[in-house]
Amino acid sequence: MKNEDEPRDKRLKPGDAQKLTMAEVAKYVGVSAMTVSRAFRQDASVSEETRKRIMEAVDALGYVLDLSAGSLSSRRSGFIAALVPSINNSNFSDTARGITDALENTGLQLLLGYTDYAAEKEEKLIEAMLRRRPEGIILTGGSHTSRARRMLEKAGIPVVETWELPEEPINHVVGFSNTEAMALLVRTLASQGYRKFGYIGGTTARDTRGSQRRSGFQKTVEELGLGPGRMISFGVPPITMEQGGQAIVSLLERWPDTEVVLCVSDLSAFGAIMECKRRGMRVPEDVAIAGFGDYEISSICHPSITTIDVDCYGIGRQAAARLLDALQGGGAAGGDITLTSYKVVLRESTERAGSR
Amino acid sequence: MKNEDEPRDKRLKPGDAQKLTMAEVAKYVGVSAMTVSRAFRQDASVSEETRKRIMEAVDALGYVLDLSAGSLSSRRSGFIAALVPSINNSNFSDTARGITDALENTGLQLLLGYTDYAAEKEEKLIEAMLRRRPEGIILTGGSHTSRARRMLEKAGIPVVETWELPEEPINHVVGFSNTEAMALLVRTLASQGYRKFGYIGGTTARDTRGSQRRSGFQKTVEELGLGPGRMISFGVPPITMEQGGQAIVSLLERWPDTEVVLCVSDLSAFGAIMECKRRGMRVPEDVAIAGFGDYEISSICHPSITTIDVDCYGIGRQAAARLLDALQGGGAAGGDITLTSYKVVLRESTERAGSR
DNA sequence: ATCTAGATTGTTATCGATATCATCTTGGCC
DNA sequence: GGCCAAGATGATATCGATAACAATCTAGAT
Numbered sequence: 001m002k003n004e005d006e007p008r009d010k011r012l013k014p015g016d017a018q019k020l021t022m023a024e025v026a027k028y029v030g031v032s033a034m035t036v037s038r039a040f041r042q043d044a045s046v047s048e049e050t051r052k053r054i055m056e057a058v059d060a061l062g063y064v065l066d067l068s069a070g071s072l073s074s075r076r077s078g079f080i081a082a083l084v085p086s087i088n089n090s091n092f093s094d095t096a097r098g099i100t101d102a103l104e105n106t107g108l109q110l111l112l113g114y115t116d117y118a119a120e121k122e123e124k125l126i127e128a129m130l131r132r133r134p135e136g137i138i139l140t141g142g143s144h145t146s147r148a149r150r151m152l153e154k155a156g157i158p159v160v161e162t163w164e165l166p167e168e169p170i171n172h173v174v175g176f177s178n179t180e181a182m183a184l185l186v187r188t189l190a191s192q193g194y195r196k197f198g199y200i201g202g203t204t205a206r207d208t209r210g211s212q213r214r215s216g217f218q219k220t221v222e223e224l225g226l227g228p229g230r231m232i233s234f235g236v237p238p239i240t241m242e243q244g245g246q247a248i249v250s251l252l253e254r255w256p257d258t259e260v261v262l263c264v265s266d267l268s269a270f271g272a273i274m275e276c277k278r279r280g281m282r283v284p285e286d287v288a289i290a291g292f293g294d295y296e297i298s299s300i301c302h303p304s305i306t307t308i309d310v311d312c313y314g315i316g317r318q319a320a321a322r323l324l325d326a327l328q329g330g331g332a333a334g335g336d337i338t339l340t341s342y343k344v345v346l347r348e349s350t351e352r353a354g355s356r
Numbered sequence: 357m358k359n360e361d362e363p364r365d366k367r368l369k370p371g372d373a374q375k376l377t378m379a380e381v382a383k384y385v386g387v388s389a390m391t392v393s394r395a396f397r398q399d400a401s402v403s404e405e406t407r408k409r410i411m412e413a414v415d416a417l418g419y420v421l422d423l424s425a426g427s428l429s430s431r432r433s434g435f436i437a438a439l440v441p442s443i444n445n446s447n448f449s450d451t452a453r454g455i456t457d458a459l460e461n462t463g464l465q466l467l468l469g470y471t472d473y474a475a476e477k478e479e480k481l482i483e484a485m486l487r488r489r490p491e492g493i494i495l496t497g498g499s500h501t502s503r504a505r506r507m508l509e510k511a512g513i514p515v516v517e518t519w520e521l522p523e524e525p526i527n528h529v530v531g532f533s534n535t536e537a538m539a540l541l542v543r544t545l546a547s548q549g550y551r552k553f554g555y556i557g558g559t560t561a562r563d564t565r566g567s568q569r570r571s572g573f574q575k576t577v578e579e580l581g582l583g584p585g586r587m588i589s590f591g592v593p594p595i596t597m598e599q600g601g602q603a604i605v606s607l608l609e610r611w612p613d614t615e616v617v618l619c620v621s622d623l624s625a626f627g628a629i630m631e632c633k634r635r636g637m638r639v640p641e642d643v644a645i646a647g648f649g650d651y652e653i654s655s656i657c658h659p660s661i662t663t664i665d666v667d668c669y670g671i672g673r674q675a676a677a678r679l680l681d682a683l684q685g686g687g688a689a690g691g692d693i694t695l696t697s698y699k700v701v702l703r704e705s706t707e708r709a710g711s712r
Numbered sequence: 713a714t715c716t717a718g719a720t721t722g723t724t725a726t727c728g729a730t731a732t733c734a735t736c737t738t739g740g741c742c
Numbered sequence: 743g744g745c746c747a748a749g750a751t752g753a754t755a756t757c758g759a760t761a762a763c764a765a766t767c768t769a770g771a772t
Contacts (some may be wrong), residue, residue, distance in 0.1 A: 033729075402721085424759085428726090717770095722766090731754105
């Protein structure tokens with residue numbers, strides 16, 4: 001796999017790395033290092049004339065500011081840390097994008113990590129992040145190891161938990177009730193006449209949002225007097241498209257008269273729908289299927305998929321906004337809770353016969 | 357949207373942030389700061405006894421190592437920077453995951469940025485990254501502004517360009533020829549009897565990999581004597597699922613007898629297939645469709661989608677491995693090129709009638 | 713008993729920027 | 743003309759760890 005035929009030796013000779021410092025730029029221009037430092041900042045008082053000369057020198061010499069030195073003396077790292085369960089999941093990468101966008105032009109940079117839905121990995125990552133002395137940290141969910149909580153509380157920086165409404169928030173929260181959202185979906189579909197509800201989710205509580213959705217489903221189906229829901233657990237969360245396909249087969253084998261199946265996410269819903277079609281079943285005529293999260297796939301899929309539209313990007317933006325507030329306000333204000341919106345999006349995959 | 361009813365003031369009182377330093381831990385244990393510093397490292401020579409006592413103190417006090425201070429004096433930031441066009445695209449987030457995984461237990465941390473497929477944004481990000489003094493940097497593609505190139509060359513750190521084979525590599529390369537990969541797909545489909553080829557891609561050269569795939573398509577169709585390909589450009593890259601659907605409508609309106617349509621990515625291919633089904637056309641019987649990238653969706657979709665399987669995760673792992681090599685070897689070796697594998701995956705979306 | 717290599721620990725200087733305070737200009741105002 | 747405020751610039755200490763070297767100690771060899 002490696003092509004060694006042509007050992008091109010490019011510019012990267014050792015020692016080529018001229019470590020240029022601010023002091024050298026200063027000498028070149030004939031000012032003090034402090035003035036060069038000031039020239040790099042918007043607010044500082046440097047004459048336009050001097051700043052211009054300095055910036056020309058910076059260009060000419062190819063100097064690049066060293067923030068690691070600066071953050072030590074200013075005691076501001078310029079980092080915001082964020083942990084998401086997975087970056088391959090577009091819901092969370094939308095949130096990450098929201099954070100990055102909100103941080104633009106604030107001089108803050110995002111340090112991103114993914115926990116793989118594991119609290120232990122989250123704990124390790126939190127420690128790794130705190131070693132960089134971030135000015136704030138954004139987490140996904142409210143379920144953390146006790147050591148993680150202790151580290152966060154001791155860090156003395158604003159913390160935002162997202163995507164859920166934790167029972168005991170550490171500090172700020174930007175999220176919504178996954179339980180309520182799923183309940184709303186159940187009620188909406190019930191009001192359309194569906195009676196026999198199935199549910200597809202993962203096998204463990206690793207994915208706390210998944211568990212909350214499941215309990216929202218179960219609780220609401222029972223409240224509506226529709227008996228216990230038909231639940232299939234399949235695979236370690238997050239469950240994949242393929243597992244969604246396998247799960248619906250199990251579910252329909254066990255309860256062939258199921259009218260509508262709710263899935264923990266659009267990904268599994270998509271897998272379920274495709275598997276049905278592959279087996280010659282019609283969706284929604286033979287079985288209706290809904291997802292959660294409103295991934296891009298759901299509006300494009302044929303049939304398009306009924307789902308809950310979550311404001312993933314907004315969660316990121318607002319979480320970052322909360323942090324910025326807290327950093328401005330001195331962080332003395334204690335935590336607050338920002339509820340983010342969600343809504344049911346009814347699409348073809350749950351259309352009732354003749355309802356067109 | 358904000359719930360201010362219950363202003364919970366949690367532990368985050370101002371001044372709560374005890375800035376604990378290594379010196380204080382040292383005093384607590386009765387050793388020097390240097391010994392504490394050593395206790396945090398694997399290789400350093402500290403007696404087990406002392407290390408244990410130090411670590412207990414660290415736990416008891418809740419001390420967290422400060423890497424920003426350490427990296428200044430050791431002149432090693434512990435960062436690797438990586439820039440991808442988008443984190444919402446699972447191909448690239450797979451690459452990011454590969455990098456992160458390869459970096460595990462190396463003491464190096466990933467600084468991730470996304471360029472939005474724009475060279476100017478890449479330039480800004482490169483500068484922002486270099487300010488953190490990363491020990492190496494991984495880029496996507498070989499197309500950079502000249503200032504970006506200059507900064508990179510001057511930085512004196514190993515650089516890896518990925519996902520393409522740049523004509524003038526800066527340093528290391530881990531990638532494959534998008535042109536060749538698409539050519540292979542064309543030849544494979546031609547050998548199955550397809551003659552009238554269409555292509556769907558974006559409107560501009562922003563996405564250089566997209567352009568390369570396009571030229572691979574065009575070149576090969578002509579080489580095979582199948583006339584000029586029928587090309588539809590639709591939308592600013594990266595084109596979405598929805599745009600794929602719109603594009604195939606245009607394409608089939610203009611050239612109704614097209615037998616097979618290749619798309620710049622699986623996402624647009626999926627959109628195209630779904631739009632066809634929505635309009636009552638059969639895939640592949642009425643028109644065959646193929647994509648590029650082997651996204652999860654493509655094996656699940658009904659019909660499953662013919663595509664090029666790219667080793668996205670492996671690109672990340674190998675790019676990181678190249679960097680680690682270079683960091684070990686002192687970086688004196690100059691650049692090398694690592695070719696990553698790809699393969700045609702034939703699926704239902706291009707099955708010839710009766711070929712089952 | 714003496715010596716030495718290796719292990720363990722300490723001391724001091726330093727990484728490269730910025731905070732802070734001091735100094736020097738400059739222009740406006742009475 | 744003299745005084746003062748605001749603006750521009752400089753000097754120095756410092757952020758919190760680690761590199762480099764020095765000092766001390768231990769165990770085994772002679």
